[in-house]
Amino acid sequence: xxxxxxxxxxxxxxxxxxxxxxxxxxxxxxxxxxxxxxxxxxxxxxxxxxxxxxxxxxxxxxxxxxxxxxxxxxxxxxxxxxxxxxxxxxxxxxxxxxxxxxxxxxxxxxxxxxxxxxxxxxxxxxxxxxxxxxxxxxxxxxxxxxxxxxxxxxxxxxxxxxxxxxxxxxxxxxxxxxxxxxxxxxxxxxxxxxxxxxxxxxxxxxxxxxxxxxxxx
Amino acid sequence: xxxxxxxxxxxxxxxxxxxxxxxxxxxxxxxxxxxxxxxxxxxxxxxxxxxxxxxxxxxxxxxxxxxxxxxxxxxxxxxxxxxxxxxxxxxxxxxxxxxxxxxxxxxxxxxxxxxxxxxxxxxxxxxxxxxxxxxxxxxxxxxxxxxxxxxxxxxxxxxxxxxxxxxxxxxxxxxxxxxxxxxxxxxxxxxxxxxxxxxxxxxxxxxxxxxxxxxxxx
Numbered sequence: 443x444x445x446x447x448x449x450x451x452x453x454x455x456x457x458x459x460x461x462x463x464x465x466x467x468x469x470x471x472x473x474x475x476x477x478x479x480x481x482x483x484x485x486x487x488x489x490x491x492x493x494x495x496x497x498x499x500x501x502x503x504x505x506x507x508x509x510x511x512x513x514x515x516x517x518x519x520x521x522x523x524x525x526x527x528x529x530x531x532x533x534x535x536x537x538x539x540x541x542x543x544x545x546x547x548x549x550x551x552x553x554x555x556x557x558x559x560x561x562x563x564x565x566x567x568x569x570x571x572x573x574x575x576x577x578x579x580x581x582x583x584x585x586x587x588x589x590x591x592x593x594x595x596x597x598x599x600x601x602x603x604x605x606x607x608x609x610x611x612x613x614x615x616x617x618x619x620x621x622x623x624x625x626x627x628x629x630x631x632x633x634x635x636x637x638x639x640x641x642x643x644x645x646x647x648x649x650x651x652x653x654x655x656x657x658x659x
Numbered sequence: 660x661x662x663x664x665x666x667x668x669x670x671x672x673x674x675x676x677x678x679x680x681x682x683x684x685x686x687x688x689x690x691x692x693x694x695x696x697x698x699x700x701x702x703x704x705x706x707x708x709x710x711x712x713x714x715x716x717x718x719x720x721x722x723x724x725x726x727x728x729x730x731x732x733x734x735x736x737x738x739x740x741x742x743x744x745x746x747x748x749x750x751x752x753x754x755x756x757x758x759x760x761x762x763x764x765x766x767x768x769x770x771x772x773x774x775x776x777x778x779x780x781x782x783x784x785x786x787x788x789x790x791x792x793x794x795x796x797x798x799x800x801x802x803x804x805x806x807x808x809x810x811x812x813x814x815x816x817x818x819x820x821x822x823x824x825x826x827x828x829x830x831x832x833x834x835x836x837x838x839x840x841x842x843x844x845x846x847x848x849x850x851x852x853x854x855x856x857x858x859x860x861x862x863x864x865x866x867x868x869x870x871x872x873x874x875x876x877x
Contacts (some may be wrong), residue, residue, distance in 0.1 A: 507858035508851045509816040511830065516851065519843045522663075599720075604724030610822065615727060627736035632727060640722035 451634045452628045458631075461617025462638055468535055468613060469600045476599065477540035477592070481545030485576070487551055498547075505544035511605050513541055520611045531613075534606035542599045550597065553587035554580055593650040597643045604639070614638060666852070669836050671703060673850050676829035677857065680818040683746075683828070685698045687753040687809050689820060695761025699769060700746035700791070702762075711760070720759035731771050734857035749821045757814060768799035800801050812858045829854070838843045 451458070486498035505513070514537040521528060521536075526538075557580060565575035607615035618635040622628050698713055720728070732752040736743055772795055780790045817832035833850045837843040 461876075502854065503859060504851075507812070507816075507855045507862065509819045509830075509854055511819040512833075512847055512851050516844065516847045519847065523844060553750065601724040604726040605820070607726070613729075615724065619729075619731075622734075629738055631729070632731045632734060636719070636723045636727050636731060639724060639727060641717065643722040644718075 445636070446633065447627055447630050450625045450630050452623065454621045457617050457621055457633065458614070458638065461612060461614040461635075462642075464611065464617075465600070465603050465613040466642070467605050468538065469596070470533060472535050472603075473596050473599055473608070474543035475535070479539060479543035480548075481550055483543060483547035483549040484516065484554065487547070488554060495629070502544045502547065505541055510537075510602060511608060514605065514609055519564050521586040530609050530611045531606070533609060534603070534611045534613075538599060538602060538606070541602070542595065545595050545598070546547050546592070549588055549591045550584070551656065553584050556587055557583060568604060568610055589650070589654055593647055597646060600642055600646070601639065661844060662842070663845060665842040666849035667842060669833070669846045669849040672832055672836060673829055673846075673853055676827065676832035677853050680815060680821075680828045681857065683750065683753075683818060684811060684815045684823070687757060687806070687814055688751055690750075690754045691757035691761050691763075691809060691810075695763075695765045696756030696796075698758065698762040699765045702766065703769075704790075709715070717759045717763065720756055725752070725756055725817055726823070728756055729820055729824060745821075745826050747796060749824055749826050753814060753817070757810060761807070761809060763804050764810070765799060768803040768806075769795055771802060774796050780841045804872070805865045805869040808868065809859060812861050812865075815858060815861075816854070 482496050482614040486494040487502075489495055489498075514534065517537045517540075518530075518533050520601060521533060558592040561579055562575050565579045566572070568615065569580065603611075603613055606613055610616070614635055616633045625631070702710060702713055728751040729749065732755070733745065733748040735750055736751070776794055777790055780794050785793070818828050820830040820836065821828050825831075829850055833846050837846040842845070
């Protein structure tokens, strides 16, 4: 086995960093977007209107049972079909946010359901509207239940950005492939990319766990 | 206009691709459950260096995208002297990925068995191997069955990635069809429909089993 050739990585470092930047940018936009969309879907699932409940359930089942790559390619072709021309990375952010919202919404729903129902009922009997009860009673209690699974899901989302390379988003995996094609070195760029992904995920999980500790003390 | 007749026309061909993907997934799942069991068994000896290696492996798998792992295996195998077909590279990457996850799942299942049972078995004079074979292992396997089924759907949903190391499966076939008829949206909807049918049924089966097992008090 040949030794690892570090020069390829040193020469192409700007390309890797650019890709890393795009990966981070996509994640930073898509994670909050997916959480907000997920919150809306979770509220629909808990709504008393049957149409909203069924609609939300269909949305979830479709997103969770169809491969993410097929969803991304569908959106990639569908948007221009209806006259929306966006750069690939915007398509990627849209696809990723929609896909991940299905997972975030289940986390939020489970957290809301885990609160004692008596709380909501007493808030309602005090004359709060359902929305007020959600905002003033339920929402402040959610963080301890949702933060750990959110960290996990966000780390999954960051890993899923790699799939966006298949619709020509210039993120880390795509940058790696460019380096491979230019240098004819196939293994080293991939090892370096894997290390970068590992670093992002580790840093994120570490900082989030620090936040969690700070909050619980 | 969207013409869903193209989706219907594409489905038989796509179904062939999906059956390849399902076969691939079954094989990968079987191997990775076996791998996960072996890892859990090795880990139960509590050898420090071995545990550190297993931990590092699990961290690598959980911290990097499957697509990168797939490319890495695909390019690394020939470099270290294994000229294998893409299928084997794909299978290796999937099994390496899933075995790490299965290992954690099985470990969770094992640790949920009350230690009193093991102590009782020791007191009854059973050997370590017999305890593993007759007490802990069968119970843990039943406990993690729903999670194994959900891993099936996760792996099946990842099979379109195999198209990028030139394996012919559902997504590759979809691409071939729409490069001919220029109807990517309809063909992809067809692919989405058949994936949905298979995954939805399998995940319902998982939920059903979970309820059944819960009813048995396991």
